[in-house]
Amino acid sequence: MYTYEYPRPSVTVDIVVFGYDGGRQLKLLLIQRGAPPFKGQWALPGGFVDLDEDLETAALRELEEETGVKDLFVEQLFTFGDPGRDPRGRVISVAYFALVNLQDHPAVAASDADEVGWYSLEELPELAFDHADIIEMATNRLRAKVRYQPIGFELLPEKFTLGQLQSLYETVLNVEEFNKRNFRTRILRTGILEEVGRQQNVAHRPAVLYSFNEETYQRLASQRDTGVLRRALDFEL
Structure with a gap:
């Protein structure tokens, strides 16, 4: 030995x-x-x-x-x-x-x-x-x-609203509040979210539910197109 x-x-x-x-x-x-x-x-x-x-x-x-x-x-x-x-x-x-x-x-x-x-x-x-x-x-x-890679895969339910997703990003980045319209426009532009229905049994107007389209995200990642994701996900404006 x-x-x-x-x-x-x-x-x-x-x-x-x-x-x-x-x-x-x-x-x-x-x-x-x-x-x-x-x-x-x-x-x-x-x-x-x-x-x-x-x-x-x-x-x-x-x-x-x-x-x-x-x-x-x-x-x-x-x-x-x-x-x-x-x-x-x-x-x-x-x-x-x-x-x-x-x-x-x-x-x-x-x-x-x-x-x-x-x-x-x-x-x-x-x-x-x-x-x-x-x-x-x-x-x-x-x-x-969080600025170049979606993190909601692990932290959110399988189906979530854009409001829940925005709250998550604000919490992680420790910021008060993003501009709602700008956040939604930029996150949807990535193509990594997929509409899957609306909320059920809620007192207010039911919000649209989304899930992550992992196939689209993996395609962007495999193409090394992180610039697209970074420009869309960097919300500190």
Whole structure:
């Protein structure tokens, strides 16, 4: 068996899960640590990578073990490797992030988590390790991503109104309100929305319902026509 003369750092994964419930706040999935270090403090779900698994598998495993949340599409965010980030020793963390509709992903504490909960991004508790830095980077990535890629696939119901979609974008970008006519004109111009009927059993005039046309979006993406999407989705005018 070959041995190395150099010390080897440990590798962990941390997962930033953004949740949306149709309101005016983004939520973040946090666990309360049940073991030292930082026992009792809130943190991102995550843990050590096993020797026989890849990074994304480890991230999904830790997320399910600690919160019960599973079957997510996760995207790699960044690698955090400050030598003093973990009091247990030299630990490098590969962070991932995901977007979910809260109603579809109830969370239940398990493994080494005492509690688990959804916290408003604007009212986070004190966090363990360097998780505040990880969350800040993930939030910036999300707000940049929303300008060139539709994010409602994961955050909205299958059928939604343009009002719901506009509220989502305003929430993610943390802005008061977009011009309604301009928003609707630009989002419909992309061709990524498909009209699928009208609201039922509502007291007001029923609004048109839409769903994402994933085939059109994938075609634009495969053609590397991100300029079309960027011009249509960058609503900060």
